[in-house]
Amino acid sequence: MVNKQIEARGIHDPNVLLAMGRVPRHLFVSEALMDQAYGDFPLPIGDQQTISQPYIVAEMTQALELKHEDRVLEIGTGSGYQAAVLAEIVFRVYTIERLHSLFIKTRRLFDSLRYYNIVTRYTDGTTGWKDESPFDAIIVTAGAPSIPKILIEQLAPGGRMVVPVGDRYSQELIKITKDEKGVRETNLGGCRFVKLVGEHGWKA
Numbered sequence: 001m002v003n004k005q006i007e008a009r010g011i012h013d014p015n016v017l018l019a020m021g022r023v024p025r026h027l028f029v030s031e032a033l034m035d036q037a038y039g040d041f042p043l044p045i046g047d048q049q050t051i052s053q054p055y056i057v058a059e060m061t062q063a064l065e066l067k068h069e070d071r072v073l074e075i076g077t078g079s080g081y082q083a084a085v086l087a088e089i090v091f092r093v094y095t096i097e098r099l100h101s102l103f104i105k106t107r108r109l110f111d112s113l114r115y116y117n118i119v120t121r122y123t124d125g126t127t128g129w130k131d132e133s134p135f136d137a138i139i140v141t142a143g144a145p146s147i148p149k150i151l152i153e154q155l156a157p158g159g160r161m162v163v164p165v166g167d168r169y170s171q172e173l174i175k176i177t178k179d180e181k182g183v184r185e186t187n188l189g190g191c192r193f194v195k196l197v198g199e200h201g202w203k204a
């Protein structure tokens with residue numbers, strides 16, 4: 001998967017390629033879908049949610065320009081696959097899920113795979129995680145109606161954030177960079193995610 005689908009499509013960050021080679025993606029989907037786990041497409045994970053396509057996980061992770069000592073916040077734990085990829089690279093990952101069943105199932109999976117550097121929380125992630133802020137990087141893995149300003153506030157100086165913005169029909173992946181000159185936005189191209197639902201997201 002890593003050589004044929006990820007590297008061939010232009011992902012070059014060695015940390016990202018190594019991390020994705022290490023995380024056993026088949027353990028993040030149900031038994032019935034395990035034989036499809038290494039294809040480059042999203043898969044259902046229950047509760048009408050999906051585990052993202054591997055290429056998108058690679059692209060978003062690379063865009064975060066991670067260093068080992070970084071602390072990263074993820075909104076939308078889902079299957080836990082993206083968080084596990086992050087946890088292979090950085091010191092600590094904080095991840096928030098709003099659906100209780102997924103939160104419980106994925107927490108157990110992190111424990112069984114010994115991802116002790118992943119801190120999980122069951123709540124609406126659109127308001128971020130103020131007590132643990134600022135973060136070096138923030139990744140939103142559900143589509144927001146607009147860039148949640150409250151998350152930009154929780155980015156450290158020099159921090160990077162990626163967030164899909166748009167409705168169900170058309171979304172763009174936006175990268176935010178925050179430095180002493182201000183906040184910069186780059187459009188990384190089209191993407192497709194389930195809705196970010198919450199106070200600063202879509203209404204349920």
Ligand code: SAH
Binds near residue numbers: 077142194
């Ligand atoms: N990163 C996940 C992708 C899961 S799909 C993975 O690797 O599998 C997006 C997830 O975002 C879903 O589980 C959905 O329930 C969750 N989500 C949507 N809105 C949310 C919110 N406001 N706070 C936290 N999680 C949210």
